[in-house]
Amino acid sequence: MAMADQNASGSFRLSMLIYDSRYRSMTIQVIVLIMVVLGVVWLVDNLLSNLSALDKDPNFGFLWETSGYDINQRLIEYSSQSTHFRAAEVGLLNTLLVAVVGCFFATLLGVSIGVMRLSKNWIVSRLMTVYIETFRNVPVLLWIVFAMAIFIEVFPQPKAFRGDNATAHMIGDAVAFTNRGIYIPRLEFHEGSSFVVYTLIASIIGIFLFGKWAKAHQEATGQILPTFWIKLGILIIPALVVFFVMGKPIQMFYPELKGFNFKGGLHLRNSLIALTLALVIYTSAFIAEAVRAGIMAISKGQTEAALALGLRPKRVMSLVVLPQALRVIVPPLISQYLNLTKNSSLAIAVGYMDITGTLGGITLNQTGRELECILLLMIIYLTISLSISMVMNIYNNSVKLKER
Amino acid sequence: MKKSVFLGTLAAAGLMAGFASAGTLDDVQARDALKCGVSTGLAGFAAPDANGRWEGFDVAVCRAVAAAVLGDPEKVEFVPLTSKVRFTALASGEVDMLSRVTTWTFSRDVDLKFTFTGVNYYDGQGFMVRKDLGVASATELDGATVCITTGTTTELNLADYFRSNGMEYEPVPIETNAEAQQQYLSGACDVFTTDSSALAATRATFENPGEHMVLPEIISKEPLGPLVRQGDDQWADIVRWTLNAMITAEELGVTSANLDEMAAGSDNPEINRLLGTEGTLGEMLGLDNDWAKRIIASVGNYGEAFEANIGESTPIGLSRGLNALWKQGGLQYSPPFR
Numbered sequence: 079m080a081m082a083d084q085n086a087s088g089s090f091r092l093s094m095l096i097y098d099s100r101y102r103s104m105t106i107q108v109i110v111l112i113m114v115v116l117g118v119v120w121l122v123d124n125l126l127s128n129l130s131a132l133d134k135d136p137n138f139g140f141l142w143e144t145s146g147y148d149i150n151q152r153l154i155e156y157s158s159q160s161t162h163f164r165a166a167e168v169g170l171l172n173t174l175l176v177a178v179v180g181c182f183f184a185t186l187l188g189v190s191i192g193v194m195r196l197s198k199n200w201i202v203s204r205l206m207t208v209y210i211e212t213f214r215n216v217p218v219l220l221w222i223v224f225a226m227a228i229f230i231e232v233f234p235q236p237k238a239f240r241g242d243n244a245t246a247h248m249i250g251d252a253v254a255f256t257n258r259g260i261y262i263p264r265l266e267f268h269e270g271s272s273f274v275v276y277t278l279i280a281s282i283i284g285i286f287l288f289g290k291w292a293k294a295h296q297e298a299t300g301q302i303l304p305t306f307w308i309k310l311g312i313l314i315i316p317a318l319v320v321f322f323v324m325g326k327p328i329q330m331f332y333p334e335l336k337g338f339n340f341k342g343g344l345h346l347r348n349s350l351i352a353l354t355l356a357l358v359i360y361t362s363a364f365i366a367e368a369v370r371a372g373i374m375a376i377s378k379g380q381t382e383a384a385l386a387l388g389l390r391p392k393r394v395m396s397l398v399v400l401p402q403a404l405r406v407i408v409p410p411l412i413s414q415y416l417n418l419t420k421n422s423s424l425a426i427a428v429g430y431m432d433i434t435g436t437l438g439g440i441t442l443n444q445t446g447r448e449l450e451c452i453l454l455l456m457i458i459y460l461t462i463s464l465s466i467s468m469v470m471n472i473y474n475n476s477v478k479l480k481e482r
Numbered sequence: 483m484k485k486s487v488f489l490g491t492l493a494a495a496g497l498m499a500g501f502a503s504a505g506t507l508d509d510v511q512a513r514d515a516l517k518c519g520v521s522t523g524l525a526g527f528a529a530p531d532a533n534g535r536w537e538g539f540d541v542a543v544c545r546a547v548a549a550a551v552l553g554d555p556e557k558v559e560f561v562p563l564t565s566k567v568r569f570t571a572l573a574s575g576e577v578d579m580l581s582r583v584t585t586w587t588f589s590r591d592v593d594l595k596f597t598f599t600g601v602n603y604y605d606g607q608g609f610m611v612r613k614d615l616g617v618a619s620a621t622e623l624d625g626a627t628v629c630i631t632t633g634t635t636t637e638l639n640l641a642d643y644f645r646s647n648g649m650e651y652e653p654v655p656i657e658t659n660a661e662a663q664q665q666y667l668s669g670a671c672d673v674f675t676t677d678s679s680a681l682a683a684t685r686a687t688f689e690n691p692g693e694h695m696v697l698p699e700i701i702s703k704e705p706l707g708p709l710v711r712q713g714d715d716q717w718a719d720i721v722r723w724t725l726n727a728m729i730t731a732e733e734l735g736v737t738s739a740n741l742d743e744m745a746a747g748s749d750n751p752e753i754n755r756l757l758g759t760e761g762t763l764g765e766m767l768g769l770d771n772d773w774a775k776r777i778i779a780s781v782g783n784y785g786e787a788f789e790a791n792i793g794e795s796t797p798i799g800l801s802r803g804l805n806a807l808w809k810q811g812g813l814q815y816s817p818p819f820r
């Protein structure tokens with residue numbers, strides 16, 4: 079037997095690729111790989127030949143043609159004379175705006191609700207349970223459409239603000255809630271305003287340094303400073319002083335009813351607000367659950383030990399439990415951020431012009447370039463998602479348990 | 483298991499590629515149903531009635547084609563499509579034809595690779611506003627918020643019109659007519675703009691149509707008609723001549739009421755050719771010689787279909803205007819049946 083074995087390993091026969099367990103799995107993998115590659119090649123070839131039968135060879139030249147359509151919310155210069163590429167950029171920025179604002183507020187809301195869900199107060203914790211179960215169990219598209227419908231039906235039309243017997247009024251002559259959106263004052267930056275901005279930046283750095291110092295001070299002396307008020311002071315006072323010294327270079331423009339609409343202020347469109355709001359409440363319900371799971375994963379002993387040391391309950395949460403819970407919370411948080419970003423593509427339901435609405439909507443429809451547009455969209459969403467995940471993974475590495 | 487699913491997918495993809503290249507007529511006959519893309523709901527043009535049966539002027543064209551090809555105007559599978567997805571649906575073979583208030587334009591015909599098979603309604607883009615807005619002309623709309631359906635020619639015309647008149651506006655893009663209606667009625671937009679026939683149809687469904695008006699300006703040409711994929715000439719011919727048969731029937735005075743009498747044979751050879759008692763026009767199309775008879779029996783001639791769905795006796799109340807026969811000073815004109 080031993081002899082036979084040695085013989086076998088000495089001379090390699092083709093049949094061994096199938097019968098010899100050392101090679102078999104490799105053989106199967108190679109065969110499957112070849113089949114997959116052939117299949118993909120065949121599908122792509124099929125696609126290309128079908129497209130050319132339709133006389134539609136893939137071509138991205140349309141991106142540089144005039145778009146011909148207008149977009150209401152533009153964060154960068156754009157008109158109907160711009161290119162489809164520019165329209166896609168406008169849409170991309172609109173997507174990112176909703177994603178960033180949405181993730182920010184969803185986190186704030188989600189963390190608060192998750193913590194409150196664990197509250198000892200029966201009513202509070204029940205209420206939070208109701209919140210979570212209502213919002214995460216109804217499809218987000220319905221929330222988006224619902225938010226928009228409420229917006230349109232509840233708030234007054236701009237013309238209700240007109241005349242002597244107006245039925246609607248601006249709040250403090252500065253903010254107007256209408257069914258087309260909320261109009262708020264707009265800041266305009268004049269010469270000298272850069273000093274104010276620099277001061278503000280310096281103050282933020284100052285706050286950061288002060289925070290570090292306060293911590294060191296507390297560790298050294300045990301004295302806890304009222305950091306919040308001091309930080310607020312550092313933020314506001316120098317900037318205010320510079321603002322007045324420079325002769326008020328930043329001006330506020332108030333919205334005013336002119337013609338059909340309010341002019342002069344900043345227009346937060348109903349589509350933007352409805353979309354963001356719906357995404358925030360929906361996603362926050364999931365984040366709250368992740369937060370609750372994270373907190374419950376921390377053993378009771380930690381809390382008891384902290385309490386035994388004399389920490390107040392609030393500090394137990396912020397100094398002992400949350401920092402440890404973060405390592406459990408962050409990974410599901412990443413997927414919630416990704417979900418929110420991808421769900422923002424439902425924007426068209428309320429006419430918000432995100433990248434799906436411009437590149438994947440009007441451009442696709444007007445140029446008939448389905449394949450190209452969808453391909454680009456996929457690449458763009460993939461890039462956004464991978465970037466979010468990369469950033470969050472870096473953060474995750476910084477909060478995960480350090481094993482020493 | 484995984485592999486067999488994969489192979490199955492490949493096979494299915496292969497079959498689909500095979501089907502797409504066969505003639506549309508054969509597909510429709512093999513399926514024994516015509517898949518016709520229509521609006522999601524536009525009164526008078528295409529909308530389901532109280533019993534869920536599709537009715538309308540565009541629907542009549544679908545039924546006419548089904549009557550000609552399958553012998554039964556009921557053998558239509560209506561596929562409601564928004565303006566945005568209609569072309570993708572047609573190009574991908576999800577529907578056999580579109581009859582969906584679609585404007586015949588150069589780029590759709592040439593670049594998007596479709597074939598328009600005639601014009602069943604000559605239209606133009608208009609604006610609708612509330613009367614109490616106090617606007618009498620489109621040139622007073624500077625700064626207005628305008629509701630538009632996305633993926634339409636109207637969206638492009640609107641941009642051009644405001645630009646060339648040096649006016650600003652706030653576009654509110656919307657997917658379907660129903661949503662546009664909701665936004666317009668609640669005052670989220672000041673103006674609703676689209677083909678003026680669609681404006682009339684939409685206004686007719688309002689609770690108080692008298693509170694709204696269509697402004698006098700017509701800012702574009704919108705020849706609306708049925709269309710098919712480019713490259714299947716036989717199918718395009720069938721759809722084209724179905725519409726022509728309806729128009730010719732009106733020209734020749736053939737109606738659904740006097741059809742049997744006319745089909746018994748008449749002194750007018752063109753009537754005889756149309757109704758198949760003389761010549762073999764139907765066979766040339768790949769159908770039988772009674773094809774046009776069935777069309778008129780099921781939906782009537784062009785004028786009858788117009789009056790029944792969108793004419794002056796209906797709530798929509800459109801007059802024939804440009805859509806009168808050429809003999810009556812309109813533009814509807816069919817090439818001769820010979």
Ligand SMILES: N[C@@H](CCC(=O)N[C@@H](CS)C(=O)NCC(=O)O)C(=O)O
Pocket residue numbers: 520521522523524563564565582583584585586631633634635636657658659660676677680681704706
């Ligand atoms: N004729 C124009 C516009 C056609 C169009 O889609 N009109 C809309 C606005 S009224 C419509 O009919 N919608 C019906 C629906 O919601 O499906 C075009 O071909 O682009």
